[in-house]
Structure formats: structure tokens, C-alpha cells
Amino acid sequence: MQGSPPIQAMTRTGAQILWECLLREGVTDVFGYPGGAILPAYDAMLDYPIRHVLARHEQGATHMADGYARASGRVGVAIATSGPGATNMVTGIATAMMDSSPLVCITGQVGSRLIGTDAFQETDITGITLPITKHNYLVTRADEVAPALREAFHIARTGRPGPVLVDITKDAQQASADFDWDAAAPRLRGCRPPAPPDPAVCARALELLNIAERPLTLAGHGLQLAGAEPALRALAERAGIPVATTLLGIGAFPASHPLNLGMLGMHGEAWVNQAVQEADLLVALGMRFDDRVTGNLKTFAPRARKIHVDVDPAEIGKNVRVDVGLVADLGAALAALLPGVLPVDRTRWLSRIHTLKGDAAVRDIQQLPDDGHLYAAHVMHDLWRATGGDAVVVTDVGQHQMWEAQYYRHETPRSLITSGGLGTMGFALPAAIGVRLARPDAEVWAVAGDGGFQMTMAELATIVQERLDVKIAVVNNGYLGMVRQWQEFFYGRRYVATPLVNPDFARLAEAFGIPAVTVRARADVVPVVRAVRARRGPALVEFQVEQEDSVFPMVPAGASLDEMIRRPSPIVETGADA
Amino acid sequence: MPSHTFVVYVEDRPGVLNRVASLCRRRGFNIESLAVGHAETPGVSRMTIVVETDAAGARRIEANLAKLVNVLQVQNITDVPTVSRDLVMIKVAADAAARAHLMQLVDVFRARIVDVAPRSVVIEMTGTEDKIDGFLEVLRPYGVLELVRTGRVAMVRGHVPAVRTGTAGEDTPADEATHSV
Numbered sequence A: 001m002q003g004s005p006p007i008q009a010m011t012r013t014g015a016q017i018l019w020e021c022l023l024r025e026g027v028t029d030v031f032g033y034p035g036g037a038i039l040p041a042y043d044a045m046l047d048y049p050i051r052h053v054l055a056r057h058e059q060g061a062t063h064m065a066d067g068y069a070r071a072s073g074r075v076g077v078a079i080a081t082s083g084p085g086a087t088n089m090v091t092g093i094a095t096a097m098m099d100s101s102p103l104v105c106i107t108g109q110v111g112s113r114l115i116g117t118d119a120f121q122e123t124d125i126t127g128i129t130l131p132i133t134k135h136n137y138l139v140t141r142a143d144e145v146a147p148a149l150r151e152a153f154h155i156a157r158t159g160r161p162g163p164v165l166v167d168i169t170k171d172a173q174q175a176s177a178d179f180d181w182d183a184a185a186p187r188l189r190g191c192r193p194p195a196p197p198d199p200a201v202c203a204r205a206l207e208l209l210n211i212a213e214r215p216l217t218l219a220g221h222g223l224q225l226a227g228a229e230p231a232l233r234a235l236a237e238r239a240g241i242p243v244a245t246t247l248l249g250i251g252a253f254p255a256s257h258p259l260n261l262g263m264l265g266m267h268g269e270a271w272v273n274q275a276v277q278e279a280d281l282l283v284a285l286g287m288r289f290d291d292r293v294t295g296n297l298k299t300f301a302p303r304a305r306k307i308h309v310d311v312d313p314a315e316i317g318k319n320v321r322v323d324v325g326l327v328a329d330l331g332a333a334l335a336a337l338l339p340g341v342l343p344v345d346r347t348r349w350l351s352r353i354h355t356l357k358g359d360a361a362v363r364d365i366q367q368l369p370d371d372g373h374l375y376a377a378h379v380m381h382d383l384w385r386a387t388g389g390d391a392v393v394v395t396d397v398g399q400h401q402m403w404e405a406q407y408y409r410h411e412t413p414r415s416l417i418t419s420g421g422l423g424t425m426g427f428a429l430p431a432a433i434g435v436r437l438a439r440p441d442a443e444v445w446a447v448a449g450d451g452g453f454q455m456t457m458a459e460l461a462t463i464v465q466e467r468l469d470v471k472i473a474v475v476n477n478g479y480l481g482m483v484r485q486w487q488e489f490f491y492g493r494r495y496v497a498t499p500l501v502n503p504d505f506a507r508l509a510e511a512f513g514i515p516a517v518t519v520r521a522r523a524d525v526v527p528v529v530r531a532v533r534a535r536r537g538p539a540l541v542e543f544q545v546e547q548e549d550s551v552f553p554m555v556p557a558g559a560s561l562d563e564m565i566r567r568p569s570p571i572v573e574t575g576a577d578a
Numbered sequence B: 001m002p003s004h005t006f007v008v009y010v011e012d013r014p015g016v017l018n019r020v021a022s023l024c025r026r027r028g029f030n031i032e033s034l035a036v037g038h039a040e041t042p043g044v045s046r047m048t049i050v051v052e053t054d055a056a057g058a059r060r061i062e063a064n065l066a067k068l069v070n071v072l073q074v075q076n077i078t079d080v081p082t083v084s085r086d087l088v089m090i091k092v093a094a095d096a097a098a099r100a101h102l103m104q105l106v107d108v109f110r111a112r113i114v115d116v117a118p119r120s121v122v123i124e125m126t127g128t129e130d131k132i133d134g135f136l137e138v139l140r141p142y143g144v145l146e147l148v149r150t151g152r153v154a155m156v157r158g159h160v161p162a163v164r165t166g167t168a169g170e171d172t173p174a175d176e177a178t179h180s181v
């Protein structure tokens, strides 16, 4: 069944209907792992022009689908069997939920008559995933497959995107039913597309915006989910408003733009955090005032009025009391605001921020002479230089993630893929596989710590089996570095359960069939990255970096944004301190 | 903390009650009472949920409930004129001597005796929670053996627009729509 689909209803098995629906939803790639309860679906898959990537763990499959979705904006699809296959997906689903990533996860389930009997590999996956999915379905009949899948795709990508799970019993896959695509159109009575921006609310937002003397835009992930980056740029330039980004907002605004200040929050730039505290207006766009962004809520941006624009009404006023809450698609909201934005002269505020920055460029850790130490920050900076800033970088979670955010300058949307809300170690490698398939044109780098890499490194085999050109940087500091840093700062340097005895990463990669290099000196970073880029195909570079380095600045959990721990000399901070 | 009363219209499907309860639990809200049954439209159930929370919490509950795919409409009716009722059945110890007194009380409170046994009676009463609480107070000395309450059900007075029954993608005025985002 390869040609164009017939118009009339046709009889198909539930398993065939599954693939018919995926085809019509535009799915070309799925990530999964087979097993008994999903076997009918796998068997039927052979007859459909869909690429299946065999992961080495179902968590990997969900992260792949997630990476695919984040890089492309399309719905990512993961598939697994019942019981342990389904429960292995849980971390990946929660990761996607926290970062609003559109996913459809398909699981096999035991036969419908066995449900509730503790049958072999039965698990209540719709119950388990209830709080970590946007919605989920248990499908027990073949004729329910198409409506459930169509609704699942609709829900996953509409409004604030998110993961949807469809659990299909084995007998529903095997039984036959009439397949009628049109008749299966979503009938979601409780589900509305976001309403257009309310003109009265827009007017109030504009009032605040046009009189603000020290405004600051906080750009979040929602801008990229909505494809509203050009509108953000237009707004910033027209109003002369500087832009700070959240971790997931990175890429929404070009790093090299003079109005881009960089990241705010726990490991944000010192001047950005200071500017937040001095601002008289915050324009929060598609971000949700996470505690990693705000620090102590009681002292957060004490002088600022707040405008919050988000597609999700439940986010307005959740963490921070706002003066104006505008619920709308980000693109529509900015388009509605833009004509009313007056060009106001804000040179005083911009020069104040410039002062806060100091001569950071000179003091930047990257500019220090090579003293024989290889700092992870060097690696990120040099990776940026050697790739021309053009790569899609997929990071894991920990210190290297923060250094990447600080030192790799992202110019384009969706060029940094990282687990923000859940902070899921093990994300980078599998997510990079998904990114690779979503963006065949792009250079893709997975950047992981020595700890997180080992959580999902089995996916190296997937890279080889699928012949994927993924470059991998393992930042080896011999520690669960971010946790070690907390132990250093807050637990009297008692390094419990953070030192790592690691495998030889280069030899490990080679055992999988992936060429690998180990880098120990700063001088080797750029040449090695260049050499690796010049060769098609996967490669792994292990960077053995300074072991006890810490990420600065740091706002301790619960402290005010301006109460930052700064980098002690002799390694000088990126900010305005000496 | 004050209580807030929500009227929630949901699709009448398996698991919907679980979704609503799970959401309240996961967002850290304690349900004081929850009553559910069929609404005027076939296929639609109506819940009355009472939650103890402040105004900001009430807004969060409302917004989050509205996001559930099976939820058709949420109204916070705390501050609008409503008729609200609770139904209670109370088994009270009652020998022959006490019975006469009880019957008088039942009369005064406009309750009803619905079962009589040699040593107890079952009394049924509907009313506001206040009124029921008051009734219970005077019954206590007799010995309350068993008690069951339905929890609050409530309805807004006067005319209100009926629950939406359209399908996804249909246009509705913004103030009526719930957002499942």
C-alpha cells in the first residue's frame, strides 16, 4: 500500500490503520523498540514507507522523537511494547511534557480481555502517564485506532504542544475495521485553538511598554514553538528593548544581535540578572518564570511591572503576579502588539547595561592565555569557533550544559536542543539522533558530560546501525560535576557519590565502530574539531577537562538574582567583576 | 482559607473523574467535596467540586481544569448567586422514648425519617451545609451511628448560557471557550 490512499472506506487491521494514520499525518520516521504486545504493529510496518530507527532502550526512543520534534517543529513519534517497554518511556515522556515538546507515543497493550488481570507484561501505562502527558488513550478496538491517533496528533501539536500516549491492545491491532480517514477527524469538544489576542489586553500592554524607561524582554521556548522569532526581533528593534533569554529561549534571538544580552537565571550572565533587578518593565514572552530563572520570587525584579504573554492561560500568574497577562499564540500576540509599539529612546538604559557588562570581552575566560589547563568553557568556545556557530548542539544536563549555553553563541532558532524543565541526564545522545533525522542538512553535535553520557551511551549502536552522522563531544571532568559543585559550595566539599571511575571513552566508541579522539590540551581543540567535521560519519571526541572547575556566576537556589557567587581569581569571570 | 465552588462539565467517558481528581492532587489542591452525575445534555456529566484555596489558587485550578481535554467548561461560581445543596442520611440511635423527640426535631428542620428500626432511625435531609451542620449538632446527643453526605451540588440562579457542544476548530466567543493547550 504505497501509492496515494484510496478515498473510500477500506477494511484494514488495527495495525494497518495505525500506519495509514501516521502516513497521513506526514510521519516519515519513527523511533522504537519491539515486543510481544506491539508485534502486530511492527509486522504491518514493513508494508509502509516509514523509516524505523531501532533504539537500544525505549527511553532513548522517546528522547529521539523529542529531539526530532524540537529540531523540526513536527510531531515526533516513538513506539514501544507493553509493560517494561512502556515504563521505559516514562522519563522521555516527562522530559517532553516539561519542555512542551509535541510527541505521540504508541505502546502495545495486552489483549483487552486480559486487562486488569496482571497478565504477562501488563502495566497500566495510561494511569502511569496521566500526569506527564497532555492527554492519553487506551484503545481496545480496531475502529478506535484512527480517531484516537488523529486526536493524539491534533492535541500534541495544538496550542501549547506536549506528549500524547496511545496505548493499543494487541487484539485491537489484530482485529479488522473499516478505515475512513475523514470520518475519524478529531471531535474534541473540550479543546479549542487559542483565541486571538484580546485587543483591550494588548492596549494595556502597549501602555506599559511605551512608557517604560528600563524595559527588558525575557524570551522563552514558547517563541520558538510558535515560530515567532522574527516578530520578537521586530519588536526588540522597533522599541529598542534588550532581550534576555531563558535556557530554552536561546536561539530565539541571534546571539550576535546588539540587543541580545544573553541568558538569565541561576547560571545566567551577571549583567542580565542585575538588569532584571533594575528593570522597570519585564516583557515575558513564552516563558514560565521557572525557579531556575527567577531565583527568590519575593525579591525577583522588584522594580518591574510585568507583561506576560503565553499561549497557556494556566501559566499567567502561576509563579509571578503580573500586571498584564495576554493569552495567545506568540506570533499572533506580537503581530497585534507591533503596530502600537512606539520607538522610544532608551540609550540611557542600554548604556547602563553596557556598564554592567564592563569590559567582559577582555576578562572572558576564553581570552586567557593557555596555561596548560583545559577548561570546559574553552571547549565550548572553541567548538563554537570551529563550527562557525552553525551546528545544532544537543546538550545533556550538568555543568557542560551551562557552559554550552554561556559560550556557544546560537544565531538561529532550534539550534540548541536541551532538556530544561526536567533536566534529564542521558538526553543528549538519543535526542541528537532524532535531530539528525529531522535536519539532514545540519551539522549535529551531541555534547554530554561523562556522567550523563553513560546513562544512554548504548545508543552509539543505534548511530552505527542507522549510519548517522552525529558528532559527539564527551566533556570528561571525572565527576558528576554539577552535583560536585553543589557539594563544594554548600556541603563543605564532601564529595560523596560524585567522583566517577570512567571507561576509556575513545576505545569504547571504537568498540562500537565509531572513530574517536581524546583531547587534553587547549591547542588541540580547534584542530581536532576541524578534522572531525571534515570527515563524514559519526565521531566521538573526549575532552579531558579541569576536574574541579565550577560554573559561574551562580545564584544559589532560593537566593535573589543579584546574590551571585562569582568566579574567584585567577580565572576571571565573564561579567563586570574583577 | 476560603472554599471555592466549581461547576465542571465533562465528557461522560471512562477515566474522566480520575483525570480531574489526579489534576487536583498533582497541583497540590485538597478536594473538600466532589459530586458528579449526568447533566442535561446526553454524554455530558456535571461535577460540583469544592476546594479550599485562596483566589489565586482558584484561578489556577480553573485554568488547569479547563486544559483537560475531556473538560468542556469550568465555572467558578463562588461569587455568583447560587442554589447549593448537600444531601445527608443519618442513622441515629432511637429507642421508643427518644423517637418522639427526634420526630419533632425532624419536623423543625424539614428533614424526613426514611427508615425505622427497633433501636435506630435513618433520617434524610437536604439543605445547605450550614443547615445540615446545625441539624447534626442537635442530633449528636442522641447518638449518631452512621452518616453519609453527598457533598455540595450547586446551580447558578437565573439564566446562564448552556454548555458548549461544538467540535474542535469551531469558532466560539473567547470568553466562553476553555483552552486545552
Ligand SMILES: Cc1ncc(C[n+]2csc(CCOP(=O)(O)OP(=O)(O)O)c2C)c(N)n1
Pocket (backbone or CB within 6 Å): A396, A397, A398, A399, A400, A401, A423, A424, A425, A426, A448, A449, A450, A451, A452, A453, A475, A477, A479, A480, A481, A482, A483
Ligand atoms: C537522570 C538524572 N539523574 C540525576 C540528575 C542530577 N544531576 C544533575 S547534573 C548531574 C551531574 C552531571 O554529571 P555529568 O554528566 O558528568 O556532567 P557535568 O556536570 O560533569 O558536566 C546530576 C547527577 C539529573 N539531572 N538527571
Ligand SMILES: [Mg+2]
Pocket (backbone or CB within 6 Å): A449, A450, A451, A475, A476, A477, A478, A479, A480, A481
Ligand atoms: Mg562530569
